[in-house]
Amino acid sequence: MNKKMKSAHCSIEKKDHDEMAGSARSKFEWLNSFAIRDANKRRPNDPLYDKSTLFIPPDALRKMSTSQKQYWNIKCKYMDVVLFFKVGKFYELYELDAEIGQKELDWKMTVSGVGKCRQVGISESGIDDAVDKLIARGYKVGRIEQMESANQAKARGVHSVIERKLVHVSTPSTAVDNIGTDAVHLLALKEVTLASSGFQVFGFAFLDYAALKIWVGSVQDDDSSAALGALLMQVSPRELIYETSGISKETQRTIRKYASAGSVKMQLTPLSGIDFSDAAQIRNLIHSKGFFNASTESWLSALDCTMNQDVVICALGGLIGHLTRLMLHDALKNGEVLPYHVYKTCLRMDGQTLVNLEIFSNNFNGGSSGTLYKHLNHCVTASGKRMLRRWICHPLKDIDAINKRLDVVEGFIQNCGLGPTTLGYLQKIPDLERLLGQVRSTVGLSSLLQLPFIGEKIIKKRIKTFIMLINGLRNGIDLLNDLQRADHGILALYKIVDIPSLSYLPELIHKFEERMQNEFPCGQVSDVNANGANDLAALMDVFIGKAxxxxxxxxxxxxxxxxxxxxxMTLSSFGAMCRPQVLLKDDVPVLRMKGLWHPYAFAGNANSLVPNDLTLGQDLSGLNRFALLLTGPNMGGKSTIMRATCLAVVLAQVCIIFAYACLFMIFFKCITDVSFSLQLGCYVPCTSCELTLADSIFTRLGATDRIMTGESTFLVECTETASVLQKATVDSLVLLDELGRGTSTFDGYAIAYAVFRHLVERVRCRQLFATHYHSLTKEFASHPHVSLQVMRAKIAGNFKSSEQRAEFSTLHEEWLRAALAVSAMDGQPDDDDVMDTLFCIQQELKSHFRKAR
Structure with a gap:
């Protein structure tokens, strides 16, 4: 009986809902898919359709009540935003937004509200939680607030409607609360093609709203889009805004490619070309509006550090237009503008290399597990974690700077009590970078009281933020004082960072602590009146003066x-770690490593370590073999040691990447990882390491297509290889894994031969070239600059038996039938017929080739 009643009740509800939806569709037919148009009357199938705006027929607008007009006059300009409309003590969503509220928040829909339309809503006590949930699910959310009470409206006239305004729009790319420790970036991009060379120049400006910082710069790119890829991987924007008709199809493909390869999901937002207008107009706009006046460095000084300034300003103009629409005026008034360089003065790694080496996200599920960042990240503070990411993006090319970092790391390692003492201080420090940004946005605090109902709430939140910042800075200053007073053996720290004079900072921070303690004992914030807000604003202005x-x-x-x-990271390592020795460049580049191993490809089992020795360049006997031609069975470890070498170089110049499923990759990975490690200023996973600095790392790894961008496996391989051939120098480190496998055997061999020969005889750079083309090893067996190495494997057990699968391990001696053992391990059917057939065919082929010889 109960089930029947429940079913009947659900049927009634569904019928009512359908009738409600039908009534609304007829009333707001200009919202329906068959009739909807943007503000310029364009339909959705028009390439220039602007989904953020809505055309409302004048007749329909005239028939609306005053409150309806109040809502729809705002909504028609913010169709891409979920708009909450304040009514008394409730916030309501209407029509299309109501559908979102019903779907995402499970709110019951009714017909009422502004003009008897579909609506859902919540009381003002639950609005913050609702907004956070919608933002977490990728929606932009705005709040239309009441600017006066009902009595105040009546005082203006009997028929007066309560004044309301859209005061703020929150987006996933400008969120401040509940966003984790990673930086959240909003990136604006402007593309221009150079008439002289045909190359693309990309001006960019990106915002970290939580820290109130804006970075500007430009990159020049070719058909490979490698530089743009590097920018997207480094910044990892949550949202990318661009000119609707100002981005080429090739750039759109690149954006789509890296949108899926990054560590966060990227939202793409096309904007009107008006926002990316003439550079001179944008300069005038910045001056006339007084934007960025609170920046510690002039925004013009930041631009002076960039190339292609007009293109950069156009990108900044796009960002300004977007922030103005979102009403994020604090970012424009008080934001700090800084220059950003993708490659300058650092080890160059293009976007594809960052993807191939799985620096920030793995190629399995896009997560951080098995990445260099995850391996290195033992940071405690949020700002430290973000700095680590910036360092990884920009490994050093300066020997003195590298050695200074290594001196400090060595001091921490040798002084066993220093680490725990420092850790104790760091654990007390909140996210100072973001707290300072929020306090900077509080300039003009007293003006918030002009926002009825919400102004005082915002002020109380900012005061608590200010108190947290002061207490956190106190702990940071105490840490610096402690390190300066005691002889901890890390004096090199003061050569790395510019530490302000600690003679007056403790006293200065104490004055702020004392003042806030008197005003708000134990951090308890009570009511704030206009006079109190003005006093606090003056105090914060003094504080910001020392920003x-x-x-x-x-x-x-x-x-x-x-x-x-x-x-x-070094102290928790399972295997041997050493301080790399960075050599001055002589005639030829050098990379010499002994006992090289992969720190986490063995899943924490130290017994499975397989150390390797590697020399690229001049060895102790005087031979200059800077190219390594590597062969061996699948799962033999070629790719892993190559990757480990690259990452070790980076670690030393600023350290190790997640292994592929098969051991075939291990050797390649180790080479890559260790190479990466060297230039970060880290210890590396070797017993000894010597190198001259690399200026760039290029990789061609894996065999994948890009369906979303219409690129086949072979096209991807050729594009990446062409980029290597065009840009590699004698100081580069190049990794090429099984080049030529994307096409026929003979064509693939021809490609592999031509590329390898060019890199050896023309470029003469350090390189590791893994291949299954054994003819290639014969061609270069006697070449004076090529070293031949084979990854070998041992097979124990009977690979033909369904009851006892073969065990496979990498060794330094040759064993036969490795490929068949891998096949058996890979889950072939239990029927012995398959493995028997494989074995027979192998024996016949071996016999045939022996007779042919």
Whole structure:
């Protein structure tokens, strides 16, 4: 009976809902899919259709009540935003937004509200939670607030409607709360093609709203889009805004490619070309509106550090237009503008290399497990974690800077009490970088009281933020004082970071602590009136006047955290770690490593370590073999040791990547990882390591197509290889894995031969070239600059038996039938017929080739 009643009740509800939806569709037919148009009357099938706007027929608008007009006059300009409309003590969503509220928040839909339309809603006590949930699911959310009470409206006239305004729009790319420790970036991109060379120039500007920082710069790119890929992988934007008709199809394909390869899901937002208008107009706009006046460095100084300034300003204009629409005026008034360089003065790694080496996200599920960042990240502070990511993106090319970092890491390792002491301080420090950004946005605090109902709430939140910042800075200054007073053996720290004078900072921070303690004992914030808000605003203005000193303290604390993290990684290692010796460049580049191993390809089992020795360049006997031609069975470890070498170089110049499923990759990975490690300023997984600095790392690894961008496996391989051939120099480190496998055997061999010969005889760079073309090894067996190596494997057990599968392990001596053992391990059917057939065919082929010889 109960089930029947419940079923009947559900049927009634569904019928009512359908009738409600039908009534609304007839009333708001200009919202229906068959009739909807943007503000310029364009339909969705028009390439220039603007989904953020809506055309409302004038007749329909005239028939609306005053409150309806109030809502739809705003909504028609923000169709891409879920708009909450404040009515008394409730926030309501209407029509299309109501559908979202019903779907995402499970709210019951009714017909009422503004003009008897479909609506859902929630009381004002639950609005913050609702907004956070929608933002977490990728929606932009705005709030239309009441600017006066009902009595105040009546005082203006009997028929007056309560004044309301859209005061703020929150988006996934500008969220401040509940966003984790990773930086959240909003990136604006402007593309221009150079008439002289045909190359593309990309101006960019990206915002970290939580920290109130804007970075600007430009990159020049070719058909490979490698530089744009590097920018997208480094910044990893949550949202990318671009000119609707100003981005080429090739750039769109690149954006789609890296949108799926990054560590966060990227939202793409096309904007009107008006926002990316003439550079001179944007300059005038910035000056006339007083944007970025609170920046510790002039925004013009930041631009002076960039190339292609007009293109950069156009990108900045796009960002300004977008932030203006979102009403994020604090970012425009108080944001700090800084220059950003994708490649300058650092080890160059293009976007594909960052993907291939799984620096920030793995190629399995896009997560951080099995990545270099995850392996290195022993940081405690949020700002330290973000600095670590920036360091990984920009490994050093300066020997003195590398050695200074290594000196500090060595000091942490040798002084066993220093790490725990430093850790104790760091654990007390909140996210100072973001707290400072939020306090910077509070300039003009008293003006918030002009926002009825919500202004005082915002002020109380900012005061609590200010108190947290002061207490956190106190702990940071105490840490710096402690390190400066005691002889901890890390004096090199003061050569790395610019630490402000600690003679007056403790006294200065104490004055702020004392004032806030008197005003708000134990951090309890009561009601704030206009006079109190003005006094606090003056105090915060004085505090912000010292923003450059506070930023130096935060930078110093973050640097200490990262270098302590490097030491913690070294001390927790399962195998041998050493300090790399960085050599001055002589006639030829050098990379010599002994006992090279992969720190986490063995899943924490130290017994499975397979150390390898590697020499690229001049060895101790005087031979200059800078190219390594590597062969061996699948699952033999070629790719893993190659990757490990690359990452070790980076670790030393600023350290190790997740192994592929098969051991075939192990050798390749080890080479890559260790190479990467070297240039970060880290210890590396070797017993000894010597190298001259690399200027760039190029990789061609794996065999994948890109269906979303219409690129076949072979096209992907050729594009990446062409980029290597065009840009590699004598100081580069190049990794090519099984080049030529994307096409026929003979064509593939021809490609592999031509590319390898060019790199050996023309470029003369350090390279590792893994191949299954055994003819290639014969061609270069006697070449004076090529070293031949074979990854070998041992097979124990009977690979033909369904009851006892073969065991496979890498060795330094040759064993036969490795490929068949791998096949048996890979889950072939239990029927012995398959493996028997494989074995017979193998024996016949071997016999045939022996007779042919």
């Amino acid at each position: 450059s000193e506070w930023s130096l303290v935060i930078n110093a604390v973050s640097t200490i955290d990262v270098l302590r993290s490097f030491a913690a």
